[in-house]
Each structure stands twice: as structure tokens, then as C-alpha cells.
Amino acid sequence: MSKEITSREADYSQWYNDLVLKGGLADYSAVRGCMVIKPYGFTLWENMRDQLDRMFKETGHVNAYFPLFIPKSFLSKEAAHVEGFAKECAVVTHYRLKNDPNGGGVVVDPDAKLEEELIVRPTSETIIWNTYKDWIQSYRDLPLLINQWANVVRWEMRTRLFLRTAEFLWQEGHTAHATKEEAVEETEKMLDVYARFVEEYMAVPVIKGVKTPSERFAGAEDTYCIEALMQDGKALQAGTSHFLGQNFARAFDVKFLTKENKLEYVWATSWGVSTRLIGALVMAHSDDQGLILPPKIAPLQVVIVPIYKGDEQKALIGEKVDEIIKELKALGISVKYDDSDNARPGWKFAEYEMKGVPVRIAIGARDLENKVAEVARRDTKEKQTLPLENLAGQVKNLLDEIQMNMFNKAKSYRDSHITEVNDWAEFERLLDEKGGFLAAHWDGTAETEEAIKEKTKATIRCIPLDNKQEAGTCILTGKPSTQRVLFARAY
Amino acid sequence: MSKEITSREADYSQWYNDLVLKGGLADYSAVRGCMVIKPYGFTLWENMRDQLDRMFKETGHVNAYFPLFIPKSFLSKEAAHVEGFAKECAVVTHYRLKNDPNGGGVVVDPDAKLEEELIVRPTSETIIWNTYKDWIQSYRDLPLLINQWANVVRWEMRTRLFLRTAEFLWQEGHTAHATKEEAVEETEKMLDVYARFVEEYMAVPVIKGVKTPSERFAGAEDTYCIEALMQDGKALQAGTSHFLGQNFARAFDVKFLTKENKLEYVWATSWGVSTRLIGALVMAHSDDQGLILPPKIAPLQVVIVPIYKGDEQKALIGEKVDEIIKELKALGISVKYDDSDNARPGWKFAEYEMKGVPVRIAIGARDLENKVAEVARRDTKEKQTLPLENLAGQVKNLLDEIQMNMFNKAKSYRDSHITEVNDWAEFERLLDEKGGFLAAHWDGTAETEEAIKEKTKATIRCIPLDNKQEAGTCILTGKPSTQRVLFARAY
Structure with a gap:
């Protein structure tokens, strides 16, 4: 056999790369950080996309398409947003090449400099809310339930096939609502759609929760997430759904006339999953002989x-x-x-x-x-x-039995890797020796969260929805706490 | 009624814009030359895309995904190709913004300049053939029949919704073959797929033909096309299929081992249709009251x-x-x-x-x-x-009857607008007064083609496949000619 796979035990990271490359899912490209999704991998993505798309449509959403480029000034309109994305974006500065007068092939034509630079979208809140401004006048125009399937670019310094690539494919839902309650409900509804998709189709169990403030999406008031567990004990964020409050409506001045004839800012959500899910799929199920794909989305059954x-x-x-x-x-x-x-x-x-x-x-x-x-x-x-x-x-x-068995196996592994911990030394030991989610008390401050991350590389993956309230003391500082949160090292 | 439409007679161009905007197909965006495809228009595109995708898969093709960015040097590897695309491309030069030290918001970070500029793909031959180099070793790897659905960017100076936008959505097929005959056969087969789709689903009759050398795709040995006729008598190129010879295989050094154990360059085709088809659809059928959409692809029947x-x-x-x-x-x-x-x-x-x-x-x-x-x-x-x-x-x-009637109506209009012309004055008069395709003799030189374009704005749309051979004299120069070609003013 020419296609030897590194075993998980020998080198988990190399095992993953072997599976992606030799399993025919993707390939490296000539462009730093960008991958080629090969036909077998793309068929897998099509199956996932088509099912998600059906679920979005069943919940009342329609698809649309917004520009790839975002004027630089748009990014700055929401303060947290620009902070989150400005440091890793591809910037278009010119619109023409010309022949090098010195004979060096083609070069950028200095006469074709854009007046304002364009950013290749890292996410589309800004360009979309700038558009919604024209589409929303009255409560009759709400809710606006739109999704977009698109490519986005984030100039990550360290990339991994599917898990973290400079360009990736995803969907981003962007909805507009008349009330806060309705927007929150939408945020939670789409989290449920993601959880159902990942569990029922990808056979990967997930924990639904909310992020701490420091892990929130740049510009969100609340970020909900689903967290999955990989076979090496590391967590992977499989999807996020954001309650954006009125932040983008304020930034782009999107107001609507209420039934009572008052002008109010619109409430927003956004939510997305990406080709990163394929990485999760590979790592949740596969073995040393290769990929193991769940029947419901396998390219070939x-x-x-x-x-x-x-x-x-x-x-x-x-x-x-x-x-x-x-x-x-x-x-x-x-x-x-x-x-x-x-x-x-x-x-x-x-x-x-x-x-x-x-x-x-x-x-x-x-x-x-x-x-x-x-x-x-x-x-x-x-x-x-x-x-x-x-x-x-x-x-x-x-095929039905395989689908169910894969989920049960992953779930039993996941369940046996959620450990309640009350002692710092034990916390550190378990992270190294067992991995998985550590349910521990936390004093609720960003400082402690950061300190734990510095010491252990573990982050708070989420505060589970409907979390049990119990008195306790912070795993690191010993300060009082009212609930456990889930820590893990993560992709 | 708040949504008045300009009549075709009053202002055909404004009529078209009114239909696109007020019919809910698309909207202008904040980014020069880029449009927003609205949900109603996007559903139309989804219906078209899904049907084309089925037809591609029925003819043995699979989908894949290649990077959005193309290294500048790749573009230069095929001489005609760079000539065709360098003058209108979006160039990424930096990968980070930073806070303006002078307080002017965010600015491009000069320390984050790319070593080599990246071009936002105007078409993907170069990045794909650079990849195929790794995928093709022997005749067993051929044919490679891959399609990609993607966004592309061409920095056009004058843009029109759907018809000519800086960013547009399309599919691009890129196939690799062991022999010239097989590649030519593929080129023609995909032209047939396009013709069948446009006629059977869009209800727009098309003429299949080949382009003259000066109208060829940059890098092709032969460009086949389907040409449709709009209600104002102007032609519209609705799809192209290119026989690329061994040009890209040479440029990217893609050779394969034949059954006879010889190393030979691979033969290539590429073919594409885009959201431009929606512009054709609108202009072929609609009237002064609004859009008329064929049942088979209408977002709502x-x-x-x-x-x-x-x-x-x-x-x-x-x-x-x-x-x-x-x-x-x-x-x-x-x-x-x-x-x-x-x-x-x-x-x-x-x-x-x-x-x-x-x-x-x-x-x-x-x-x-x-x-x-x-x-x-x-x-x-x-x-x-x-x-x-x-x-x-x-x-x-x-619904079936409507579909058929729309095609028949468009066909009868089209057929009554193909006119044989033998006299220059008549040629000019017909272009102004009647429009449509003028079947005229041409001496076969690029100079004459250019001269006619200069004088009348009419171009040679195509030399129809299976064109009748007949002796004649060039409509402009009077030099001998063996066949008529189709001239028209075009979108």
C-alpha cells in the first residue's frame, strides 16, 4: 500500500493531515493558507450544505448574495468589529496590472490605485447592514431572514486544512427583527438547527452554550455556540449564533417605524458554520485505517x-x-x-x-x-x-445502524470526557493526561480566564445552556462562583 | 402604483434597470460595480444553477473548489491570458490594517505587504492548471472532468446589473484530456449542454457557433459560443466553451504518461456561464408591465x-x-x-x-x-x-404551455431578425433600423472585422456551426469570401 497513514498515537496531527490528503478531501494550494477542496471532499460539503440549506429554508430563511468586497471605512463603523477583524484581512489596493517597463513581467499599475481600499470580506455584517438600511423602513419589512453561502478570507498566520484556512467556505445568516425577544429567539433557534444538523447528520454530539464575553464574536452582545469533542480530547467550536443587539443597526443607522409609529433601531442576529465542520467530522470518527464518514452525508454510501x-x-x-x-x-x-x-x-x-x-x-x-x-x-x-x-x-x-452507532460511540466518548474538577493540580493533570471538557468553577472575571489560558492553554469553551446553578469556588482563585463552566484545550 | 416601469420604447436601458430593481432581482451596492442579488433574484439563480449542475453531473463532471486568489506570477505564465486579464483585476497587496497613528481610523499596515501580490480570480485556468500538475501523471488520471461554482472579479469600467458587474457568480468547467479529439468533443458537448439549458429552461433560442480569432478567450485555440437575441435587436453572448489546446499544460508543465509510455502535454477545455444569463432572461421575454419568467426556472410558479x-x-x-x-x-x-x-x-x-x-x-x-x-x-x-x-x-x-409559448415567441422574433445582407449601405441601415443578426460575407481578416466594428459598433457574434459554404464578397472590402458570418451589435 502506497498510502500509509500515520497512527493517531504516533502523531495525531499528522494522522489528521494524512486523512485529509490521502482520503481525497483536500489538497494544499500554491496560495499561502488556501486549500483546494477536491471532488470527494467537495461532494461531502455539498451534502452538508444541501441539508443545512433545507433546514434554513424550513425555518423561513431565503438566500441572497452580497459583495465580496467591503469598503475599509465600513469595517470601522462598529468599534469591536474592526478590532476583531482588521488584523487579519486581505486588502485590495489596486485594480490593474501593467507590463513592467523594466521587463519584469506584470507589475501593479501605480496609476490604478483605489481611492478607498477594499477588504475581502472576513464576514459580512457591515456590507449587509449597510444594505439593510435601504430595505428596512417599517415593521412590515421585518423580520428579514436572509442567509448567504459564500467564501470569506481571514489572514490567519497558522493554518490547517479545513480547521483554519485563509479562505474558507461558509454560510452566514443575517436577520433583522423588530424586538429584542424575537432576535434572541432567532439566535437560539438557529443554534438548535446547527446542533440538530451536527448530531443527526454528522453524528457528532455537541454541547450548546454561550461564550464568555472575551470569547464573543466581535460586535455581538451574546455568542451562542455548539462545542464538539475530538478523539485527542481537544474541543472544537462547530458553529456559532450571535445575538448582535442593536450594534450594527446603530453603526449603519438602520431604524424602522414601529406599529406605534415610532422610529427604533432594528435588532440583529448572525450565525454561521463553515468548511471547518469537515475537520470536526474527520477528527471525531476516523481511525488509523482512514476516514469513517456517516452515511447520511457520505459522498458515497x-x-x-x-x-x-x-x-x-x-x-x-x-x-x-x-x-x-x-x-x-x-x-x-x-x-x-x-x-x-x-x-x-x-x-x-x-x-x-x-x-x-x-x-x-x-x-x-x-x-x-x-x-x-x-x-x-x-x-x-x-x-x-x-x-x-x-x-x-x-x-x-x-446504513441507519451505522449512522446511529457512530453517534452513540462519539457520544459515549464525549460523555466520559466531561469531568468535574475542584482542584487546580487535578485540573492541570487532567488536561495533560485525559483532555476533554473540565467542568470547573470560575470566578467570572476575564483576568482569571486569561490567567488559566496562559497557564494551561485551556479556554472556557462555553457556559452550557440551562446550566445547573451551584455554589462553589473558582478553580484558580478560590473566589466564590455560582456555576461550573466547561474548560478545554481547543482547535 | 408606486412602481412605475419605464417603457421599452421610451428608454430600453432604463426599462431593463427598472425591471431588475423593482422586480426584486438585484440592487446596487456600496462597492463600485458590485451588485447585491436579492432573495427573489437569488432563488432564480439557484433554480438555474441546480438545473445546470444536474446536467453537468449527468455528463460525468464533479465539483471542486480552488482558491479565490491567484499569485500574480501565475497570470503571466500564459502570454495571451495575462494580456486579456491583467488590465482589469483586483489586486491584493496587504494582509492587515492597523490603527492610524494620526487618528484617521484604520489604515493599511505598511509592514504587512505581501511578498507577491495576489489577484482576485478573474477566471481560474492558471491556479487550476498549477494544481492539475500534481494530480495528473498518467493516462489513467484522465480525463479529469471538474467544475467549480464560484465568484470571480473583473474590474470593468462600465457596469450594468447582471450584464456586466465587477464581481459575478458563475461556474467554470476545467477539463483535462489525453487527446485533442477528446478535448474538442468535450468543448462541443458542453456547448450543447448550455444550448439545451438556455433553450429548454430559459426559453431563449440560441445560435451555436465559433468566435473569430479576435473574439477568442485569452488563451484559447477556439472559443465556441451560444448567442441570443434581445428584444432591442442586440445580441448577447450567453455562454462560451473553450478548446484550450495544450496552452495551459505547456504554461504549467502538465504532462502525462501515455499508454505507450510517452510523456505528452495534456489537452484542455474550459467553459462557463454566469449570472449574466439573468440579464439575458430579463431582456428576452419581459414587457412594459414587468418581468416574464419561464415556469421551469421561475422562483415562484x-x-x-x-x-x-x-x-x-x-x-x-x-x-x-x-x-x-x-x-x-x-x-x-x-x-x-x-x-x-x-x-x-x-x-x-x-x-x-x-x-x-x-x-x-x-x-x-x-x-x-x-x-x-x-x-x-x-x-x-x-x-x-x-x-x-x-x-x-x-x-x-x-405552465407547460407557457414555457413552450415563451420559447416560440422568442424564436419567431429571433428568426425574423436574421437577415442576409449583401450591400454595405443596407448593412448600416439595417443595424440602425432593425437590428438583429446580419448574415454577411466577410473577408476573414481581423482588420476588416475591426474596421466594421469601428464604423458600426457591430461585431462578428459567431460563425455558426455547420455554416453553409457559399461564394461571395466581403460586405465591406468586396474581397472574396466562402461563407456568411453573423454580425450584430451586442451586450
Whole structure:
């Protein structure tokens, strides 16, 4: 096998890169920090996107498209926002190249300097709220429930495929409401949509919570999040939903006439998930043999590999497989028949294992005689011999079972990695030895939060929604506290 | 009515802008030359995109995603390509802003200058072929049939909503082949896909042809195109498919090992259509009352408006409409019930006429008693009274008929605007008085082509595929010619 994967134990980080690259999800590009999403990885993204899009539409949202560029001055209109994004943005300063008069190829044409620089959007609150100003006059124009699928750019210094790239794909919802209550409700509703998607489709359990002030989105009054746990014990923020208050409405002067004929600022939310979710998916489920992808979003759900000697056997098997494929497709199952002569069955098995195809069916000449097939599931690697009679129906049930099993396995790992801690030495020890979420008391100050981060690299991932209130003392300072929060090292 | 539309006769260009803005398709943005695609317009684009995507996948293509940015040096690697795109590109030169030490808000941080400038992709041949170099080693890796849905930027000086914007959405197919024949076949196949889409779904007839050398894509050996005709007699290029020869393979050194174990350069194609198609759609069909959208891609196919006095009537009508909606949806027809009390039926009728909804159903209390409804079609404005019994089935047939009628109407207009011309004075007169395509002889030189353009603003739109060969003399120079080509003024 040419495609050796580093084991998780040997080097977790290299294992992740191996899976992404060798599993055919993505590739490095010639542009620093930007990746190429390969066809297999992009089909995975399409499946995720299409399902999320359905869920957004079911909850009353429509899609639109806003400009890639944001005038520099817009960014500055919301004070916290510019603070958060100015330090890592791609800046367009010119609109033309010209031939180098000294013969050095093409160079920037100094005569084509923009009057005002344009920022490649790192997020679109500013350009969108500048537009909403024209769209919102009265309460009749509200709520405005708009989503955008787009590429965004944040000039991160240290990048990782999918997890942190300079350019990434995402969706960003931007809604406008007449009341604070309605905006808060929307923020929570979309957090629920994300949680449902990540759990039901990606088979990754999440904890819903709110961020501390220092971890909030730049410009938000409250940031809600879903936090997932990876196999190395590190947390990963899988999606955020922001209650923006009236901050952007004030910054862009967006007021509406209420039913009572008064002019008031509009209330806002924004919420987003990105291709980063693919990184979470890879790290939550996969093993040392390759990707393990949940059936509901896998690019390919079933692969069929024939085991044959000679053209006659191949033709016979092929005939039967055509029937099986027809049945599978009728049940909405995606399937590929790999009867290429380029590789032996063993090589193909390893290849599809690497790519995380949930179910593999192998059929040989003897199987055909016995009217059976060998069916292997990727998640547990169990193989079973199943009758060809109603094979598609059995495979459908198996796919459902795999989906459920993957979630349960991830959940049991996650649940066993939420630990209540009351002692600082224990806190530090557990972070190093076990990882996961540490439920500990915190005195509620940004200073303590920062000090803990400095000492341990652990951050407060969230304050879980409906958190139990209990008296306690801060894990670091011993000051009084009323609830535990979840600490973890994170991606 | 607050939303007056300029008539085509009064000001065709203003008419077009009115339709786009007041029909809710798009809006101007704060960024020069960039537009906002509004939800109604974006749903139209989604319908077009989804259908094209199905057709690409049916013809064996897969989607992927490549970086937004292109290193400046890449652009220069193909000589014609840089010549074509360097003069109108957005250039990223810095990756950070900082607070102005003089208190002027945020400014570009001079310490964050990129070593090499990045171009916001105007098209992706260069970055993709630089990637293909790593993906293609042997004939087994070919053909590579990849498409990308993306935003691109071309810094046009004069912009028009949809027709010519600095940023636009499009798809770009980039395929790699082992032989010239296969690449040419792919180029032609994708032209056929485009022609089929534009005719069958957009109801706009097109002429398939090839461009003259001076109108070719920068870097192509041959550019195939489909040309449509707008109601003002101007042509519009609706899609292009390029045979790129080995130009980009040479520029990026992409070779493959043939079955005979020889190293050869790979053959390439690229092909694209963009949001510009929406401009074509608007101008091909609409009238002075608003948009007319073909049922197969309309964001909304049917609107139902109740005519009632009082809540009791409204409730009765609403009950019946619920049934009708269920039946329509079961047939896959999109429908909206507008029972808002904000506006009178007449205002609603005008609004949906403006938005080009193909079928409008009005139901009043009397209709309910008589078990009928008034059904109006947008294309011909004909109204008929139809029985409520199997109304959905009748509406489905009507939608099919509208789709066909729109195509036939556009085709008959187009066909009556292809004129054979043999005399220069007549050529000039027809361009001014009638417009459309003028089929005229041309001596085959770029000089004559340029001279005609200078004199008349007409360009050679294409040399139709399977063009009839006939002896003649050039319309301008009188030199010998073997075939007519199609001239027109164009968008």
C-alpha cells in the first residue's frame, strides 16, 4: 500500500493531515493558507450544505448574495468589529496590472490605485447592514431572514486544512427583527438547527452554550455556540449564533417605524458554520485505517467490488450487480461499482476504507452461486454474509445502524470526557493526561480566564445552556462562583 | 402604483434597470460595480444553477473548489491570458490594517505587504492548471472532468446589473484530456449542454457557433459560443466553451504518461456561464408591465390571490385554497398564497405581474359558489375561468404551455431578425433600423472585422456551426469570401 497513514498515537496531527490528503478531501494550494477542496471532499460539503440549506429554508430563511468586497471605512463603523477583524484581512489596493517597463513581467499599475481600499470580506455584517438600511423602513419589512453561502478570507498566520484556512467556505445568516425577544429567539433557534444538523447528520454530539464575553464574536452582545469533542480530547467550536443587539443597526443607522409609529433601531442576529465542520467530522470518527464518514452525508454510501477470475465471471457478477445497483438507487442510496482491472480487490478494499465509504459489498463467483454477498461496515469493520434477496433493503437498515452507532460511540466518548474538577493540580493533570471538557468553577472575571489560558492553554469553551446553578469556588482563585463552566484545550 | 416601469420604447436601458430593481432581482451596492442579488433574484439563480449542475453531473463532471486568489506570477505564465486579464483585476497587496497613528481610523499596515501580490480570480485556468500538475501523471488520471461554482472579479469600467458587474457568480468547467479529439468533443458537448439549458429552461433560442480569432478567450485555440437575441435587436453572448489546446499544460508543465509510455502535454477545455444569463432572461421575454419568467426556472410558479369581503369569506376561500395548494405542491409546483390585508387585490395583481410569476389564480366568494377560479397567465395576459375540479392538473398543463409559448415567441422574433445582407449601405441601415443578426460575407481578416466594428459598433457574434459554404464578397472590402458570418451589435 502506497498510502500509509500515520497512527493517531504516533502523531495525531499528522494522522489528521494524512486523512485529509490521502482520503481525497483536500489538497494544499500554491496560495499561502488556501486549500483546494477536491471532488470527494467537495461532494461531502455539498451534502452538508444541501441539508443545512433545507433546514434554513424550513425555518423561513431565503438566500441572497452580497459583495465580496467591503469598503475599509465600513469595517470601522462598529468599534469591536474592526478590532476583531482588521488584523487579519486581505486588502485590495489596486485594480490593474501593467507590463513592467523594466521587463519584469506584470507589475501593479501605480496609476490604478483605489481611492478607498477594499477588504475581502472576513464576514459580512457591515456590507449587509449597510444594505439593510435601504430595505428596512417599517415593521412590515421585518423580520428579514436572509442567509448567504459564500467564501470569506481571514489572514490567519497558522493554518490547517479545513480547521483554519485563509479562505474558507461558509454560510452566514443575517436577520433583522423588530424586538429584542424575537432576535434572541432567532439566535437560539438557529443554534438548535446547527446542533440538530451536527448530531443527526454528522453524528457528532455537541454541547450548546454561550461564550464568555472575551470569547464573543466581535460586535455581538451574546455568542451562542455548539462545542464538539475530538478523539485527542481537544474541543472544537462547530458553529456559532450571535445575538448582535442593536450594534450594527446603530453603526449603519438602520431604524424602522414601529406599529406605534415610532422610529427604533432594528435588532440583529448572525450565525454561521463553515468548511471547518469537515475537520470536526474527520477528527471525531476516523481511525488509523482512514476516514469513517456517516452515511447520511457520505459522498458515497456503498461501494461494490467484484471478485472474479476471467471475463466470464466478471460478466456474470456484473449482471447481478446491475440489479443490486438499481435496487439501491431506488432506495436513494448512492453506490459505485468498482470493476476496474487496474487494482486487485485487496487494494480496492484498503482504498475505500481510507475514503470512509460506510458499506462495502464484495461479490465473488461462489457468492453468486450461493446467492449471497459479503457486506462489510466501515465503522466497526464487521463483515457478514447476507442473502442477495432484498440486499438493498438490508443495506439500507445497515446504513441507519451505522449512522446511529457512530453517534452513540462519539457520544459515549464525549460523555466520559466531561469531568468535574475542584482542584487546580487535578485540573492541570487532567488536561495533560485525559483532555476533554473540565467542568470547573470560575470566578467570572476575564483576568482569571486569561490567567488559566496562559497557564494551561485551556479556554472556557462555553457556559452550557440551562446550566445547573451551584455554589462553589473558582478553580484558580478560590473566589466564590455560582456555576461550573466547561474548560478545554481547543482547535 | 408606486412602481412605475419605464417603457421599452421610451428608454430600453432604463426599462431593463427598472425591471431588475423593482422586480426584486438585484440592487446596487456600496462597492463600485458590485451588485447585491436579492432573495427573489437569488432563488432564480439557484433554480438555474441546480438545473445546470444536474446536467453537468449527468455528463460525468464533479465539483471542486480552488482558491479565490491567484499569485500574480501565475497570470503571466500564459502570454495571451495575462494580456486579456491583467488590465482589469483586483489586486491584493496587504494582509492587515492597523490603527492610524494620526487618528484617521484604520489604515493599511505598511509592514504587512505581501511578498507577491495576489489577484482576485478573474477566471481560474492558471491556479487550476498549477494544481492539475500534481494530480495528473498518467493516462489513467484522465480525463479529469471538474467544475467549480464560484465568484470571480473583473474590474470593468462600465457596469450594468447582471450584464456586466465587477464581481459575478458563475461556474467554470476545467477539463483535462489525453487527446485533442477528446478535448474538442468535450468543448462541443458542453456547448450543447448550455444550448439545451438556455433553450429548454430559459426559453431563449440560441445560435451555436465559433468566435473569430479576435473574439477568442485569452488563451484559447477556439472559443465556441451560444448567442441570443434581445428584444432591442442586440445580441448577447450567453455562454462560451473553450478548446484550450495544450496552452495551459505547456504554461504549467502538465504532462502525462501515455499508454505507450510517452510523456505528452495534456489537452484542455474550459467553459462557463454566469449570472449574466439573468440579464439575458430579463431582456428576452419581459414587457412594459414587468418581468416574464419561464415556469421551469421561475422562483415562484403560481400565486393565489383571494378576493373577499370580511373574515368569513376569507376563511371560506382560505380553506379551499389549502386544498389547491396541496394539490399543486404534490405536482411539484411552487405556489404562494397572498392573503395579506396590507394591499388590495389590484395592487397584488400588479406586483406579481411585475415579478413575472407565470400563473396567477384569483378566487372570490362567488367563484367558490360556482366552483371555479380565474386563472391568468403572465406571458399572454389571457384570463380564463377554470373549474376548481382538478385545477392543479390544469395549471400544470398551462405552465407547460407557457414555457413552450415563451420559447416560440422568442424564436419567431429571433428568426425574423436574421437577415442576409449583401450591400454595405443596407448593412448600416439595417443595424440602425432593425437590428438583429446580419448574415454577411466577410473577408476573414481581423482588420476588416475591426474596421466594421469601428464604423458600426457591430461585431462578428459567431460563425455558426455547420455554416453553409457559399461564394461571395466581403460586405465591406468586396474581397472574396466562402461563407456568411453573423454580425450584430451586442451586450
